Amino acid sequence: MADATVSVPLDVYRYQPAVDHEPRYQRYTLDLAPHTPVLTALLKVRAELDPTLALRYSCRSAICGSCAMQINAKSRLACETPVGPEVASHGRIVVEPMRNQGVVRDLVVDQTPFWRQYARIEPHLKLDPAQPMPADRPNPMTPEEVERFHDTPRCIACAACFSACPAVEADPAFPGPMALAKLYRFVVDPRDHGRQDRLVRIQTEGLWLCLRCHLCTDSCPKNVRPSERIRDLKEMAIRVQGPTERGSRHAVGFKENIRTGGTLHELKLVRQTFGLAGTAGQVGQGLRIWRKKPEIVKRPRPIEGREELESIYAALDEEDGAR
């Protein structure tokens, strides 16, 4: 475990919004063993070189969620990111605050928007007064029911996913990956009586704004896999309410569309997604696409081997029914 030290150039984002005209990057160079976490490096900077550097940190063991930041442009926990591989692949370590949250000072961000989205999904058990909890004993729950939470109970609210998410950046109506993973945790909880309401509500409150880029899953230090749970929420929402929203109609339309011809009939998908009246509103956009891609108006030719496709769909339907 004893490593020879390497020279670690840290380029750290420094900014005090009330004082500085613009952010700057300050270079600190330290000699460190390659397995040294970035957090340890930053604390060494604070203790030995510059006590004015501001950052959040506490547990240093990836459980309190305080030290998420951008390290070489990826949102991660500083306490569990070793310096060696970063220097090896980038030649230096650029340390910046998380995205999608305003800077308070240096690496410290204002997490108000993150916590607001968390609060929006009503993160608490909803009880049914007609069905009280068993007196003096715990609710029974099988290990299989616990499995259904997947890894969502591991979430440490570090906001790395919120920082990495382009949908959060694009639309404040999107609750963000963490809040949706938390919502999933309540939806699958056998003790919660709000399942139906939660699923119906989220259909119109941002669920379908997810772009399915999976950057949240990629950035999550605890393997919560928010994008997979968002996918589960979408499936559950359609099952509960049917395809009532543009997003869910698009998903269902896409599926049926492919089933029919084996390839996408884009004009038909527009109609499936927006409905007849809504499609009229898409004419301008349609014309712009048509100019670049005139084949869009043609009905696509059914692909060969469509029979095989039908058996795939049948298998999928069967699996769906089994859930």
Place this chain on the structure above:
Amino acid sequence: MARHEVVVVGAGLAGQRAALAAVEAGRDVAIVSKLHPLRSHSGAAQGGINAAVGAEDSVETHIFDTVKGSDYLGDQDAIEFFCREAGPTVVEMEHFGTIFSRAPDGSLARRPFGGAHFPRTIYAADRTGLALLQALWERLGSERFTLYEEWDLTNVVVRDGRVQGIVAFDRQKGDFAEIAASAVVLATGPSGRIYAHTTNAHSCTGDGVAAAYAAGAALKDMEFVQFHPTALLESSILITEGARGEGGVLTNASGEKFMVRYAPHVKDLASRDVVSRAIVTEVQEGRGFTGPYGPYVHLELMALGRERIESRLQEICDFARRFAGIDPVTQPIPIYPAQHYMMGGIGTNARGETSVAGLFAAGEAACVSIHGANRLGGNSLLETLVFGKQAGLAAAAYAEGAPAPAMRATDLEEATAPLRRWSSRTDGEDPSALRAELQATMERYAGIYRNEADLMEGIRRVRALKARFERVRVVDRSSVYNLNLTDALETGHMIELAETIVVGAYARTESRGAHARTDFPARDDARWMQHTIARRTPEGPNLSYAPVGYTRWAPTERVY
């Protein structure tokens, strides 16, 4: 000036539970915390929470195990209350939404833990603290209260013999402010950062204990410091006792399972003080490993198999892989004991009342005492919830009948004038350097094994640091998120508490639980079956002694 009926300082499990009890009692409640509540150190607790709910187990056995584990320094009346509350407390947390691990029949899964006769530790994989913290915050979140987030406690204001409020530093605004309160609950958690090697988070600096001490409250049993046997080498990150509960064993450099020589009956599941001393003894007698990060022994989990390790010990499996480059499925984990828990703290009774009217304390910041000279694993999560609730109820009841707090305009100025001088100095001591020296001093002179000469030297060095702290200097002039100032505040708190530890340890000429004197190796019940009480004076802690609450369990020799 902000004003609330009950102000709870600290937002871990004890603070949140106290706040919930006070809110439910109808009081206007504020929570002041230097971390967002979900970032509290309670979330780092891994192994589980004790409750004798198994058919073979009983509350009586839980009481006895806790009394014995405390090496007969725990108050037996408080321990009886504590163990009786365990079952209802766990049920309540399950009803709040905690996602516990489950047995195949749907009941709460239990694992064996050190010092316990039966598998009594209810858990959520190896992140029980996080599971409880999430559920309690979710429950509390639907109530009305005020949250002062990222505020550092600087003072508890006491006048006319009772609490009037607090003074704290708002990190984001960069200013000191007073909050008037009829009752104050201190639930600020651990102070393990006093030691160089600790499993505790960086934020665990004993702020509430130090503020209570400065305000005249009595501290209790400060010399009893628990060292957890299995901390990851170098980083001192905790490897849960649950790892041994699931079947992990300690081995020395010859591959010998050495715990059989120290605790022939329960081996690796002996009490923590026993296991930590065994590891140090193995190393001192040449049977440990040595490496660039100091001596160590092995914790072997390989026999458990991949499935069990990765499902029940998921977090520590990640820790070992990420922080030590070790895969516990195929390799032994290098471990060495590190500071883990302070049995001592602000002296309270089972209602959380301190020696100051209107001041309450709960959780690790408090000392009831139920842990006595050594805490059993799985009892501290339980403590936060049981006594957090009691302190919240007592504070709410007190606040209802108390006269309006009489904070004066000058209170803020008086409390913060010395702190403001830190920033105006052009020359002085660096708080980070003082902190590092303090940590090294405590590690060296007040560690697992202690003796008179070491403790004397420890006292001398801590007092020298205390004198140098008078000239501490804050160089950061910014008003926003000035961590240099926070560093200085915390370092001042830790130096004060360190002094009570070394002075208390020097005076106690016996070995009991976690306090092991090589020059006084035996327990001395005739003279020392009593609590150490420390009160602050300008010259240092003034020690006195108080009897142990005794009901039914006569002290016997403690063998595991």
